[in-house]
Amino acid sequence: MRYRTDYSATLLSSATETLELGCWRLHYQAYATRADDPRAPVLLLGGAFQSFRSFTGEVGELLAEHPVILLDLPSQGCNLQLAPELGLEELADLIAAFAAELQLPPLMPIGLSYGSALAALFAVRHPQRCARLLLAGITAFGRPGARRLLEEGLALLAEGQTAAFAQGALTGLLNPLRLNETGVSPVFRKALLRQMQRLSPTEVERYRQNSLRLLGFQGFAQHPACPTLVLAGEYDHFTQPWEHASFAAACADADCVLIHDADHLAQFERRSACASLYSPFLRGEPLPLVSPGSTRLARSQLLQLEKRHEARRPPLNRRARLTHAEAGEWAVEVAELGFFGGLLQGDLPAAPPLRGWQLQLPGLPALPLLPLRLSTNGLALVFSHTDAQASAALAELVTPPALPAVACA
Structure with missing residues (x-):
């Protein structure tokens, strides 16, 4: 050399x-x-x-x-x-x-x-x-949620939904709930989002091959x-x-x-x-x-770290609706809710379709989601975060308000 x-x-x-x-x-x-x-x-x-x-x-x-x-x-x-x-x-x-x-x-x-x-x-x-x-x-x-999100990104690219793909990928790479801590600037986030929105056909194919x-x-x-x-x-x-x-x-x-x-x-x-x-x-x-x-x-x-990366709690209003354009609509109760995922309970379909689901929470835009597994505890899910407005509304809902300065004294 x-x-x-x-x-x-x-x-x-x-x-x-x-x-x-x-x-x-x-x-x-x-x-x-x-x-x-x-x-x-x-x-x-x-x-x-x-x-x-x-x-x-x-x-x-x-x-x-x-x-x-x-x-x-x-x-x-x-x-x-x-x-x-x-x-x-x-x-x-x-x-x-x-x-x-x-x-x-x-x-x-x-x-x-x-x-x-x-x-x-x-x-x-x-x-x-x-x-x-x-x-x-x-x-x-190896984490099921990560695999489902990667698969969803590939499906969106195959459908030509580059804006939805880019929004979901950005949320995965840059944790929106921790921007104050990580110091990632809005300018950098926008630049990375634009880069992913403007992938050429060759770049899309490269991303597809690497993801596969x-x-x-x-x-x-x-x-x-x-x-x-x-x-x-x-x-x-x-x-x-x-x-x-x-x-x-x-x-x-x-x-x-x-x-x-x-x-x-x-x-x-x-x-x-x-x-x-x-x-x-x-x-x-x-x-x-x-x-x-x-x-x-x-x-x-090394083997003792907490595997739940965010706190998940039921919202004040636990009633919601799980909808799918083809499969139908179900009344559910939100047992756990976080920014990245949650757990729903109710009379749910035994074999839900892999894609196309939304969660309708009172006062929020429809939240796109991916089902992970159905058990006696309920339906575990991850949010795909392909809609920026819905993601921002969910972040506001699950983020505890800051305590007044006097309360911290």
């Missing part, structure tokens, strides 16, 4: 190097302080809506101590090659083939969101090529054996903290750190808190129990 030594942030938007491995094209950029740097390189693998430009801050900080490689596999980032026949495992194998072709020493991948699954599988399937592993936004997609890979993934039969650091945004509803902790618990040598006041995009919302952990971990130094903006979980805590 010959590294570029002239790094500047503007280069991340420039043309990439291309490596052909059989019929597959891999796009990359590689930087270091010397062209023949023999040290273990950091490999950056981004999420579904990320490009090399997303890592401007990380590259500049990491280059002080490590070579840095940014890699786009087929259907990722700037790599427009479609690869419907490749699963997550085969893409992880392409990372190993990339390292072998360029004669790289063992890598230190940093995998974010979708990239976290690829990085983790690479570490499992090619342990000799992975020195250390850093993950954030674990996307194993996640849905088709059967889970980790093995977990990484190398030193591993898992970062979880404490308000991440898309990939929840307990899922990160459970993954870390299954690894041979892993730490899990909660990033305070962050959700799924913790690396960008709390860059300094995350960056302060990168360097000691990549150097092999012990992590502090507490550092600014984060808390490392003790090993004994």
Whole structure:
């Protein structure tokens, strides 16, 4: 590997190097302080809506101590090659083939969101090529609600309902109930929403293929054996903290750190808190129990985190109606209600259709929902949040009013 030594942030938007491995094209950029740097390189693998430009801050900080490689596999980032026949495992194998072709020493991948699954599988399937592993936004997609929402997003895109898709996806990535804590600006939210509303046909197909890979993934039969650091945004509803902790618990040598006041995009919302952990971990130094903006979980805590990510309580008026354009209408009682989901009780259909449901609560717009499971307790559901007005009304209903300042004294 010959590294570029002239790094500047503007280069991340420039043309990439291309490596052909059989019929597959891999796009990359590689930087270091010397062209023949023999040290273990950091490999950056981004999420579904990320490009090399997303890592401007990380590259500049990491280059002080490590070579840095940014890699786009087929259907990722700037790599427009479609690869419907490749699963997550085969893409992880392409990372190993990339390292072998360029004669790289063992890598230190940093995998974010979708990239976290690829990085983790690479570490499992090619342990000799992975020195250390850093993950954030674990996307194993074993949680039924997360899978249903991903499936609904694909169905909406197939129907051409890009506005509804974008609204639902945005609500998953950026927790609307915690915007004050995470500090996500309205400008950033609008920009991300516009990006998802304006996906080109090729970008829609790339998203579809990547989502189907996640849905088709059967889970980790093995977990990484190398030193591993898992970062979880404490308000991440898309990939929840307990899922990160459970993954870390299954690894041979892993730490899990909660990033305070962050959700799924913790690396960008709390860059300094995350960056302060990168360097000691990549150097092999012990992590502090507490550092600014984060808390490392003790090993004994990893399987003890609360799995209910929000409080769910019955509304003051529990009577509601569950409606479906074709299946009909049912009177229900709302036993539990939160922003992301709830539980309905009543004389409900034994096999409800998978899509097309709405919950009619007094004084609120109709709330689109997806049924999860019907049991003796009732019908568990998740809200798809494809209607911005309905989501805002629900958020106001379930968010407790702030206490007056005098009451807090």
